[in-house]
Amino acid sequence: MKKLLILTTALAGFAVQAHAGELTVMSWGGAYGEAQTEAHVKPWSAKTGFPAKMIDSDNPAQPVKAQVEAGNVTIDVASLEYADAIRLCDEGVLEKIDISILPPGNDGVPAAEDFLAGAVTECGVSTDIWANVYGYDTTKIPADKAPTTAADFFDMAKYPGKRGLRKGAKGVLEFALMADGVAPADVYKTLSTPEGVDRAFKKLDTIKKDVVWWEAGAQAPQLLADGEVIMTTAYNGRLFNAAVAEGKPFKVVWDGQVYENEMYAIPKGAPNLEKAKEFIAYATSTDGLRAQAQNISYGPARKSALKEPLIFKDGKTEMAPNVPTAEANLKNSLQSDFQFWVDRDAELNERFNAWLAAN
Template identity: 65%
Template sequence: MKKLIVLTTALSSLSLAAQAEEVTLMSWGGAYATSQIEGYNKPYTAETGVTVNMVDADNPATPVKAMVEAKNVTIDIADVEYADAVRMCDEGLLETIDHSALPAAPDGTPAAEDFLPGALTDCGVANIVFSTVFAYDTTKFPTAPTGIADFFDTEKFPGKRGMRKGAKANLEMALMADGVPAAEVYATLDTPEGVDRAFAKLDTIKADTIWWEAGAQPPQLLADGEVAMTTAYNGRIFAAAVNEGKPFQVIWDGQVYEYDMFVIPKGTPNLEAAKKYLAYATGTKPLAEQAKWISYGPARKSSGEFVGLFNDGKTEMAPHMPTAAANLTNALASSYEFWVDHDSELNERFNSWLAAN
């Protein structure tokens, strides 16, 4: 009888431990967070019983850095931009990741060979390829804009503009709008004259610009009529157009595309659980499943064949991906090396420029 009681108690303890296990993911909110909930979190909970909590942030890198430095980490996984993942890793703020622990492709190809080039770093695993594009309200213009130069042409295309409040992507798009070929953007931006040129181009629309900080804001600015055009993450515009029927159109010319990365903050309270979740979420099929909810490309080659229709059952996803051939005609791959080296100085200049009359 005593043995039975001990056994029952032990089993109950294991059951309670399983029920109590959970991980917390900090991400960007809105349609993007929904895609992660549907593509990763719900299937993971169904398969493992582990609860996945979501926390939203305008830019998760900022609170992650603050948490680790304060030694008060309350999340387990974060979704951050590539340059932030590399920089925070260099600063010792993130756990290193064993790439051999990531699942192989369905045909057995090791993860290190299946992820797209550059998608694995010491402290990060890419999940998506996203793009900063510009989009417009099709009801506002009898003649449609066709290229990045039109975004900066308020005479031909009058109306307010929306732009992310920061240097990254804005400076690159400004140079492309000013005639710099995509292949020469970073060489130009790596000179004082190139930086001056980018800010001079931004000067031309500064008085007509509303600045946004969270990814959910640009489609809302368009929907409210506060802007006629805005830069935005391509998936947010897709979600507004397809899910909500908004008259929004993406212009791919001048897009700046990059990876988003999963990282594990140093000092996470649930390190092993975080590693298990990360391995699951960056598997071939979960990455493909996320792409059924938002138009961001999976970071694994093997995911491509599993991406078909949007969750509405009728919209082909491929043409809406940043990596579609037709969308890469005048596209720029964001240089994480450049931004790791220049982020602080260029954002300081951007903030000073923004504050000046």
């Protein structure tokens, strides 16, 4: 009974009717969801004549799992973090995706050779490479004192004021360790030990009383815009969109970034399985990935999509310097270890929640 209640609660916010004649895509809302709507959902629907809609979630992995376990699946395609795509695939929650359904690059290179390493998995296809970074409001911090390192985020003496952080262990613990001087190559080795976990939380202790926690991607730039925080971690594309498309005085600090693939996946029992596969093939084609990258500053996961310059939808802003995989942005960066989080997610989030609740 308790499990049924939990599933019913999880499904309550997503009680959309499943339609065999309409494709439902679930993503993260805000600038990211808008980018996928404009780059993928609308043009695919226009091309095929098959109705499609986008719905939002703070984290699509949760309703996907709940719907599949309840046997009431209304989502056809979901945008998932890499570790979640691997974990849910292992749990039998996602449909398998044969790489043979994916088109070759525009240069004729087969998909298996065109996608970057690790960008196509058993149940997911990468839509982009995104990063957890941090940003600040340039009107609140003088240029001659601008933060440039992960350590600066934790320096309350030099930069007094509230901080925004994503509410969860993933990405936050890695960032804390890099800010504490752990080299990116040693982060997961350190975090695999009790002493390393303690070290990460000890670093977080130094700012805990000044943290404003956010959960949805759109909240982070809003915290900056409202002046609730002086700096905040955020998804890099959300800060870029706020700065370039909305004219906000925000600047990204790339030092200590944690980057990973985002994946399109299909929940087990999706009402429009074949159309879902067609949609993913279209969206992750060379042109589909380029179109998304021209709407938000996440790097496309196909080599062919990077052969021509990418320009933001404003027609003038070059995207290359603004994506996580730009050479200059990778100097002190970390690629998220999906296997680490598949194995340790529950354990470390339990520790994180206990730490959060403690005085």
